[in-house]
Amino acid sequence: MKEIKTVQLLRPFLRMYPWGLPAMVVLGTLSSLAEGIGISLFVPLLESLDPQRRPSPAVGWFQGVPAGHRLFAIVASILALTICKGLLAYSDSVLAASINSRITHAIRSRTFAKMIGMSQSALDRMQPGRLLNLLGTDTWHTSDAISLFVNLVINLCSIAVFFALLVALSWRLTLLVVLGVALVSLLLRTVSAGARGLGRQGVEANAAMSEQMLDGLEGIQVIQMFGLQAHRQKLFDTVSEKLRSIYFRLDLLHRAVHPLSEILYIGLLLGILLAGVSLRNSVPTVVVFLLLLYRLQPQIRQLDSARLSLTSLAPSVEDVMRFLAADPGPFPAASRFAGFNREIRFNGVTFFYESGDGFSLDNLSFHVPHGKTTAIVGPSGSGKTTIVSLLCRFRDPVLGEIHVDGVPLAGIDVVSWRSQIAWAGQDTYLFSATVRENIRYGNLAASDEEVARAAVEADADHFIRSLPEGYGTKIGPGGLALSGGQTQRLALARALLRKPAILILDEATSALDSVSEDTIQRYLQRRKGNPTVVVISHRLSTMRYADHVVVLHEGRISEQGSPKELFARRGFLFRLRELQNAG
Numbered sequence: 001m002k003e004i005k006t007v008q009l010l011r012p013f014l015r016m017y018p019w020g021l022p023a024m025v026v027l028g029t030l031s032s033l034a035e036g037i038g039i040s041l042f043v044p045l046l047e048s049l050d051p052q053r054r055p056s057p058a059v060g061w062f063q064g065v066p067a068g069h070r071l072f073a074i075v076a077s078i079l080a081l082t083i084c085k086g087l088l089a090y091s092d093s094v095l096a097a098s099i100n101s102r103i104t105h106a107i108r109s110r111t112f113a114k115m116i117g118m119s120q121s122a123l124d125r126m127q128p129g130r131l132l133n134l135l136g137t138d139t140w141h142t143s144d145a146i147s148l149f150v151n152l153v154i155n156l157c158s159i160a161v162f163f164a165l166l167v168a169l170s171w172r173l174t175l176l177v178v179l180g181v182a183l184v185s186l187l188l189r190t191v192s193a194g195a196r197g198l199g200r201q202g203v204e205a206n207a208a209m210s211e212q213m214l215d216g217l218e219g220i221q222v223i224q225m226f227g228l229q230a231h232r233q234k235l236f237d238t239v240s241e242k243l244r245s246i247y248f249r250l251d252l253l254h255r256a257v258h259p260l261s262e263i264l265y266i267g268l269l270l271g272i273l274l275a276g277v278s279l280r281n282s283v284p285t286v287v288v289f290l291l292l293l294y295r296l297q298p299q300i301r302q303l304d305s306a307r308l309s310l311t312s313l314a315p316s317v318e319d320v321m322r323f324l325a326a327d328p329g330p331f332p333a334a335s336r337f338a339g340f341n342r343e344i345r346f347n348g349v350t351f352f353y354e355s356g357d358g359f360s361l362d363n364l365s366f367h368v369p370h371g372k373t374t375a376i377v378g379p380s381g382s383g384k385t386t387i388v389s390l391l392c393r394f395r396d397p398v399l400g401e402i403h404v405d406g407v408p409l410a411g412i413d414v415v416s417w418r419s420q421i422a423w424a425g426q427d428t429y430l431f432s433a434t435v436r437e438n439i440r441y442g443n444l445a446a447s448d449e450e451v452a453r454a455a456v457e458a459d460a461d462h463f464i465r466s467l468p469e470g471y472g473t474k475i476g477p478g479g480l481a482l483s484g485g486q487t488q489r490l491a492l493a494r495a496l497l498r499k500p501a502i503l504i505l506d507e508a509t510s511a512l513d514s515v516s517e518d519t520i521q522r523y524l525q526r527r528k529g530n531p532t533v534v535v536i537s538h539r540l541s542t543m544r545y546a547d548h549v550v551v552l553h554e555g556r557i558s559e560q561g562s563p564k565e566l567f568a569r570r571g572f573l574f575r576l577r578e579l580q581n582a583g
Contacts, residue, residue: 029158376549
């Protein structure tokens with residue numbers, strides 16, 4: 001059965017509270033038992049209303065009670081059992097809600113942790129819309145599946161209790177009930193056969209919708225600039241209409257289960273009534289049997305509905321569990337980084353992206369000396385940003401190796417390696433937080449004074465203090481919008497606060513004016529030797545203080561050496577200077 005496969009996928013989360021499911025089953029069973037016994041007491045209750053009738057064995061529990069008080073005792077017992085049933089059912093629902101909310105949080109937390117811990121190459125293989133849908137929708141569906149499974153187990157226990165009471169009243173009528181319920185269940189299963197396929201289509205359509213929303217929000221300026229509103233609206237409406245159609249059909253299936261099952265079960269009740277009369281059972285026995293069967297009917301309906309819902313949620317559960325079980329990236333167990341003392345060396349490094357557009361880096365060999373400033377330059381698409389990605393271990397080389405002080409970088413623990421690196425890029429992300437918090441992400445233990453000092457070093461303090469709330473101003477998505485130059489200053493302040501052994505500046509001053517860039521360059525010059533600096537840039541001004549320059553062209557090194565040597569060769573740097581001077 002497909003539901004069993006879904007339940008097997010949920011087992012790791014159910015094991016988080018090994019006592020939870022048994023406790024809920026016990027409470028649910030006791031609740032149903034209290035209700036069933038209370039209903040069964042209507043047999044002696046009805047018989048007690050006829051003083052001329054000879055008491056049946058059903059009155060046996062109250063034989064010791066005087067005849068004048070027997071009716072009151074039966075009524076009091078029914079009321080007590082009803083109260084007991086209510087308390088047990090409430091306790092069961094509270095326990096289920098508590099455990100389900102905790103498991104839901106655990107699913108979301110583990111999914112997010114897995115997402116932010118994946119390598120860039122693994123993330124590249126996943127669509128952003130799929131990731132957004134996975135975290136925002138599929139995790140909720142997985143939580144719903146767990147809740148449905150718990151309810152399904154409780155339903156089964158309740159059905160078992162009511163079934164036992166039905167057998168006690170009349171095994172012949174109970175046999176007819178079993179045959180009738182099996183037939184009804186088969187008919188409902190036939191009606192709901194397409195639920196799983198629609199559920200998978202719904203997951204795909206949800207991911208496409210998330211991708212359209214993400215494109216619309218992030219590309220809104222391009223959409224407005226090029227007049228793409230009608231085109232993008234048409235794409236969005238197409239995806240939205242497909243999603244509506246899928247979930248409408250799925251909703252129709254769910255909505256059909258209740259009225260159809262009600263019709264079938266009412267027919268079953270009437271059939272049992274006729275059978276009970278024909279088998280010459282007493283009227284109180286038949287009435288109570290039908291009352292128990294009537295209370296059993298919603299339990300069976302809920303069971304069928306839960307099975308249908310569990311089937312439709314199976315694709316979401318499979319996607320979440322497959323994502324959590326996926327390999328996070330090429331980060332095997334490795335030794336802790338001992339410190340950077342001599343050089344970083346690229347030995348025949350080759351890298352290409354899975355898109356198959358050719359080599360991004362082709363047999364690259366060069367070194368980054370400790371305590372020096374190394375500039376990496378070249379035209380767009382020459383592989384500069386890929387080098388940064390490899391240095392930060394967002395990706396690993398396809399061929400060749402990177403060594404740090406003679407030790408393969410792939411053999412160094414990635415967390416301890418990154419703890420020694422600070423990176424400031426052209427498009428560094430600013431979080432939805434205050435200015436102070438965004439800078440402090442470079443070193444969460446830093447004091448306010450250290451944050452302000454880093455801002456001064458990045459030539460950012462003066463503009464920060466002019467903001468509405470200074471360092472307490474909220475920026476990023478949903479906050480105050482900053483210019484490109486202001487964003488780069490904050491990114492640089494965050495990197496400097498880290499006090500790294502290796503500072504990577506990837507076009508980190510491209511949006512700054514000459515005065516600000518010169519201020520930062522002079523600060524780095526004063527701290528020459530600590531940290532080691534790797535500069536990626538198109539601007540000659542950023543190479544003024546470089547000790548070594550590596551020039552890239554189409555993923556290969558065309559030349560390298562000191563700035564003075566390269567200018568004398570009249571190569572790329574010479575032509576770049578001529579072009580910038582001409583401008």
